[in-house]
Amino acid sequence: MSLRTPLAQVRGHGSARQGAHHWWMQRITAVMLIPLFIGFVGTMVALATGGYAETAAFIRSPIAAGALLVLVVTIFYHAALGLQVVIEDYTSADKCHACTIVTMRFIMFLLAAISVVAVIKVAVGG
Amino acid sequence: MVTMNRPLSPHIQIYRKQITSSLSILHRATGVFLSLGAFAFVYWLWALATGPEAYASAQAFFSSIIGRVLLLGWVFSLAYHFSNGIRHLFWDSGKGFQIETVYASGKAVLAISVLLTILVFGVAYAMRGGVV
Numbered sequence: 001m002s003l004r005t006p007l008a009q010v011r012g013h014g015s016a017r018q019g020a021h022h023w024w025m026q027r028i029t030a031v032m033l034i035p036l037f038i039g040f041v042g043t044m045v046a047l048a049t050g051g052y053a054e055t056a057a058f059i060r061s062p063i064a065a066g067a068l069l070v071l072v073v074t075i076f077y078h079a080a081l082g083l084q085v086v087i088e089d090y091t092s093a094d095k096c097h098a099c100t101i102v103t104m105r106f107i108m109f110l111l112a113a114i115s116v117v118a119v120i121k122v123a124v125g126g
Numbered sequence: 127m128v129t130m131n132r133p134l135s136p137h138i139q140i141y142r143k144q145i146t147s148s149l150s151i152l153h154r155a156t157g158v159f160l161s162l163g164a165f166a167f168v169y170w171l172w173a174l175a176t177g178p179e180a181y182a183s184a185q186a187f188f189s190s191i192i193g194r195v196l197l198l199g200w201v202f203s204l205a206y207h208f209s210n211g212i213r214h215l216f217w218d219s220g221k222g223f224q225i226e227t228v229y230a231s232g233k234a235v236l237a238i239s240v241l242l243t244i245l246v247f248g249v250a251y252a253m254r255g256g257v258v
Contacts, residue, residue: 027218030211037208041201041246048250052181055174072171079161086154111168118168118175 022081029078036071056122065123069116076112080105149232153210156203163200198247205242209235 043064047055059065087100141147166188173184187193213231216222222231 027215030215034208034212037204041204045246045250045253049253051185052174052178055181059174072167075164075167079157079164082154082157083161086158111164115168115171118171121175122171 022084026078026081029074029081032070032074033078036067036074039067040071059119059122060125062123065119068119072115072119073112076108076115080108083108145229145232149210149235153207153214156207156210159199159203160207163196163203166196166200198243201246202239202243205246206235206239209238209242 043058047058050058059068083104084101087104088097091097091100170184170188173180188197213222213235216231222228
């Protein structure tokens with residue numbers, strides 16, 4: 001007989017009326033990533049021959065820098081949502097799910113922040 | 127709580143492998159692998175923001191054998207996750223659920239992923255003027 005409330009047993013283990021938002025954001029970011037990745041891969045292929053100067057000059061264009069910023073933020077949002085599902089499905093619920101998810105989100109947030117600062121630094125010609 | 131002795135759904139050891147389940151797990155596997163690729167992407171952006179020397183060493187890494195193998199893996203993973211993601215979006219809109227359609231779209235996604243990978247690497251190498 002556990003003295004824990006039923007709420008404590010389900011918290012952090014699944015739907016807390018947020019599942020629809022998670023699902024919907026996964027789809028919205030997926031749709032956004034379609035044109036963004038077509039542009040990104042096309043650019044990467046075109047810049048494969050180029051060195052530092054050519055690549056940096058390309059990102060100084062506000063259109064390229066803006067698209068790259070949206071791309072990095074969308075990538076890490078989409079990745080965080082996807083990795084959360086993988087953690088929930090394949091790791092034991094006995095081990096703190098929330099701990100793993102918070103750690104994963106922290107790493108994704110950090111990578112996104114580093115990317116944003118890097119893109120802005122190149123874009124403003126730092 | 128009466129959670130013991132509940133029946134389990136058919137488990138992986140006895141579940142017959144089929145294209146639907148294999149492609150589904152490949153979608154997740156490529157997603158996880160692409161998340162690792164995000165670290166390389168951030169490294170590339172960091173190098174670009176740091177300066178020509180850092181960028182040159184990043185380029186040296188990505189042109190090395192290990193770098194190229196990883197890039198091949200990431201390009202294929204992206205091509206697959208991208209194509210299969212679009213397949214998922216069709217399902218989300220309620221289309222393509224007939225079993226023949228599911229098999230056909232699965233095979234199409236695999237073929238498109240391989241073709242896209244060859245296309246990206248082919249054009250990239252052609253633009254380098256054939257210098258490998």
